[in-house]
Amino acid sequence: MFEVHDLRAGYGKIEVIHSVSINVDKNEIVCIIGPNGSGKSTLLKSIFGLIPIYSGKIIFEGKEITYLAPEEKANMRIAYIPQDENIFPSLSVKENLEIASMVLPKEKREERIINTLKWFPNLAKNGKKKASKLSGGEQQLLALARAFIVEPKLILLDEPSLGLAPMMIEEIYNHIIDINRKGTAFLIVEQNAKKALKTANKGYVLDLGKNRFEDSGEGLLNNQEVQRLYLGG
Template sequence: MSILQVSALVAGYEPGLSIVKGASMHAAEAEIVVILGPNGAGKSSFIKAIAGLVPISGGQVLLDGRDITMVPAHLKIRQGLAFVPQTENIFPLMTVEENLHVAGGILPRPEVAPRIAEMFDTFPDLARQRALMAGSLSGGQRQMLAVARALIVRPRVLMLDEPSAGLSPKLVEQVFAQLSAIRQAGLTIVLVEQNARAALAIGDRAYVLVEGREAHEGPAKTLWDNPLIAELYLGHRKEAS
């Protein structure tokens, strides 16, 4: 059964102007689902709507069978749906540890410190930099911190909007390796990406979103091998291999 089931979602920023136009997706437990698509296709709007940050005017979001379509964003996280936005996903003027402390604020108080310690076990780089201002971290470490902030409350589903944006190929590899490891631990991941190759390499299934609805769904590995999809939607030619 799907942990996350999104059906015919309609959402937009202004009344009567939908950006997400009936998009559907689902994700099973411990699955990595990749959402690709051209710029402006509505990928960010789609996951922001699922997270409760863009008004929904139609369709349904089920988390573990429960209807959370109209649940406000701050309560969706309490129900197990975490979202890492593309930008402004950390507090740059707080230390690494303070960032985790704030994010863990919805946990019962005695659980916060042990949970921060667990995050430092998972992300040793962050542990070493715990006392540094988050704004002074490298791009990759910032993304790790943003992910740790989301994970600290033990979500069932982690949605990320372009975590590789602005990172060097080496850092992309690190961040994605970390996401793979997190999935091994049983978490479901929904990954919106421009970096199709890296995302499809760690993904199980993928969707291509075009003009606010899904235009293709299939196994991640075969999507990369589909030259039509690559040329039409991903903006690159598949290299000879």
């Protein structure tokens, strides 16, 4: 459904991603793990069209989309949730969702907001609250809800569990699993690898901008070399 072939990308002349290949099948949760600075965020930014791609190919539902602009990728129902600044802190929860719904036809917006709040009861309770007043975990849920509102086919998700307590990480991943069951594929990058790999159908290890390992989530969790190098032994 979504394929990345030999992607090279970076900032100006500095190549950060060196020939990375990834496959996400329909309805899969795929996770890319790797140490800080390995290029995880850079990879998602280049896939979404935010920074230059030097070579390689990206295919989505059989069409080449390598050099399409972010808006065009969004129109094909690919959503991107950045690591930082993924909500509007000074606006309320409801306003954050209203802005995210603007890409939908006018008559569909209200219905999608109501439906999204059903999937996120903790946000529904806090509709009028300023996003900056939410806990870190709730803010991450709001970012997820903002993507979910447009019924994406694929969500590119950057470090959903960064800085969160284990219970909150559990809740975020439960939402990811629910959304996935409804028919959305995920490509998630995480440094906090264990929870992500437990959830994922398939995983990749990215190190210094290159694919190092590829296996089922379970396979990577049980791989001794991966454990030693990337999962803290």
